[in-house]
Amino acid sequence: MSAETVRGTRASAPVRAVIFDWGGTLTPWHEVDLPEQWRVFAREVHGVPVDSPDVAEEDVAAAERLAAQILEVESAAWRGGRETHSSATLESVLDAAGIDPAHDRHHLALAAYRRFWEPHTFTDPDVRPLWTALHDRGIRVGVLSNTIWSRDYHREIFERDGVLDLIDGDVYSSEIDHVKPHPEAFRAVCDAVGIPPRESVYVGDRLFEDVHGPQQVGMRAIWIPHSDLPEEQRVAVDATPDAVAERLGDVLDIVDRW
Structure with missing residues (x-):
């Protein structure tokens, strides 16, 4: 069952757009x-096959050092996002970790990285019927x-899962x-969906980013509290979802x- 606590001027505005978080919301956690x-x-950068008995120990150690270095940079980037709300890109993370994009194995490493993530990117089966029903009501989807x-x-993922055609705006x-x-x-x-904040609803799985955030600009926020966030990703915040x-x-x- 859903619990609602709609408050203030947000409650009186019509809903003309519903905008969704991606990871943990449009994809299952x-x-x-x-x-x-x-x-x-x-391992791809250093040409280290998985579980091969013929790999030199120094190559394995070099791959481990590189992996730890990239993880440290990426973790710092996400920490900056939580603390100062600064953004980052995959390219900026790899550059800061000293990765040369012209390396002859770089494209193989990126392909391996994508293969690792692919099982975690599939769109929830509820998405297409939900977005279709919203469109049937004249409500835009973002x-x-x-x-x-x-x-x-991201758009390749949505196209793969057959929902890209239902997105009216994405950022x-x-x-x-x-x-x-x-x-x-x-x-x-x-702006991307062409609907003002007070007539837009945001849906997400995190109180800090997905409830506190949209409410700052006058949006209503629907919280889906099924993601078991790691402690280092949690930010204490006094925020009450609208539903x-x-x-x-x-x-x-x-x-x-509504």
């Missing part, structure tokens, strides 16, 4: 071995994601200066009531 993403990348990945990469923090919960991110996606949805499909009932 997964626990991910974050150090492993960079191990698979670094996406706003904190991500180091490119717009093209990724990798293409702007700030991440959620900075107000700029929410204003940017409202709670136990699953993505519940969003339509909430919007209908």
Whole structure:
């Protein structure tokens, strides 16, 4: 069941757009071995086959050092996002870790990195029927994601899963200066869908980024509290969602009531 606590002027505005977080919202929440993403990348850079008995120990050690170095840079980038709301890109992370994009194995390393992430990128089965039903009501659909990945990469994922045609506007923090919960991110996606914040709803799984953030600019916020966030990703915040949805499909009932 959904619990609502609609407050203030947001409650009286019509809903003309619903905008969604991506990871943990449009994709089911997964626990991910974050150090492993960079191990698979670094092993390709150094040409270290997985589980091969013929690999030199120094090559294995070099790959491990590189993986740890990239993880440290990436962790600092995400920490900066939480503390100062600054954005980053995959390219900026790799550059800061000293990766040469002209390296002859760089494209193989990126492909291995994508293969690692692919099982964690599949769109929730509720998405297409939900977005279709919103469109049937004349409501626009948007996406706003904190991500180091490119717009093209995310759109490839949506196209693969057969929902790209239902997106009216999308913004990724990798293409702007700030991440959620900075107000700029929410204003940017409202501009992208062509609907003002007070007539837009945001849906996400994190209180800090996805409830506190949109409410700063006058949006209503629906919280989907099913993601088991690691402690280092949690930010203490006094924020009360305008509604709670136990699953993505519940969003339509909430919007209908509004």
